[in-house]
Amino acid sequence: MPEQEQPDNSQFVEEYATVQSIFVRQRNCLLLRGDFTPLFVGYYLHLMQHGLRNAEAEDTLFKQLLAYFTLYLVSRPWKEHHAWTYNAQSARPANYFVAGSSLTEDVVGRVFTDNVREGETSMLYAQNICANRDTHTSVISLPGANAAEWIETFFQQSEQRQARAFCCGGDEYALVTAEPEADFDWLTELSADQIAGIDNTEQTKLLETRRFTFRCGCSAERILPAIRAMHKDFADLLSEQGRVRVSCPRCGAHYNITTEMLTGTSTDPDHCH
Numbered sequence: 001m002p003e004q005e006q007p008d009n010s011q012f013v014e015e016y017a018t019v020q021s022i023f024v025r026q027r028n029c030l031l032l033r034g035d036f037t038p039l040f041v042g043y044y045l046h047l048m049q050h051g052l053r054n055a056e057a058e059d060t061l062f063k064q065l066l067a068y069f070t071l072y073l074v075s076r077p078w079k080e081h082h083a084w085t086y087n088a089q090s091a092r093p094a095n096y097f098v099a100g101s102s103l104t105e106d107v108v109g110r111v112f113t114d115n116v117r118e119g120e121t122s123m124l125y126a127q128n129i130c131a132n133r134d135t136h137t138s139v140i141s142l143p144g145a146n147a148a149e150w151i152e153t154f155f156q157q158s159e160q161r162q163a164r165a166f167c168c169g170g171d172e173y174a175l176v177t178a179e180p181e182a183d184f185d186w187l188t189e190l191s192a193d194q195i196a197g198i199d200n201t202e203q204t205k206l207l208e209t210r211r212f213t214f215r216c217g218c219s220a221e222r223i224l225p226a227i228r229a230m231h232k233d234f235a236d237l238l239s240e241q242g243r244v245r246v247s248c249p250r251c252g253a254h255y256n257i258t259t260e261m262l263t264g265t266s267t268d269p270d271h272c273h
Helices: 037-049 056-074 147-159 182-187 192-196 220-231 231-241 259-263
Strands: 017-024 029-035 079-087 094-101 106-112 124-131 133-141 163-167 172-178 203-212 244-246 254-258
Touching: 017 037, 017 182, 029 056, 029 133, 029 182, 037 147, 037 254, 056 094, 056 163, 056 172, 056 203, 079 147, 079 259, 124 147, 133 147, 163 192, 172 192, 172 231, 182 244, 203 254, 220 244, 220 259, 254 259
Parallel strands: 106 203
Antiparallel strands: 017 029, 017 203, 029 172, 079 094, 079 124, 094 106, 124 133, 163 172, 244 254
């Protein structure tokens, strides 16, 4: 596999992660649930392909945020693109970036541990990007103890409605959001065990399914315009080494950029022109 092109990892994954959107009748709540094993497999294939590795604690939190973020995407209109940056203030501060869209059926993200801003509390920076509309950005303080609590706080402050988030065992996750005239007592007392058997205890209606894979779509060719704009910043490295190593800001994939690639004179078929 040429280094200059990021592989389409979805071909190695058994199937997409499918998320169900289910309306719980009489409770007036929306249940979003899915098994994220295929998505996590794609994520690990990506790390392996590019020689990347996260510490265990950061890896676990990233997967949880990736799952809850994907469930959140399904709760939103199809045409929207969302991106979250979570600044976690823990023993070792880190930034967790996730982004995706139902239109492209993909999500992507990475963990940053270098030069992370330290603060008094963890913060979430959430962007909602939609064509022909100004980008909406929310900045929310998230002092909760775990990822599920952070998602519930996000819904209360940004969406201004109640939601419950659950890890249902293995790679299965669920999100339940309050709709108009919701049964708030039922939602407040809801448990992961109840989610598992909800089809037998409640009147439910499957509204839609969406499927997702872990994919960025980046390549050296797509990164080149940004490198050309900063050419003078890399001039010395290119002069001494003949190439400069850059990383995709969305997924962390590495690419070697040469002088010939920048000038468009490369004849190597594995290089961008």
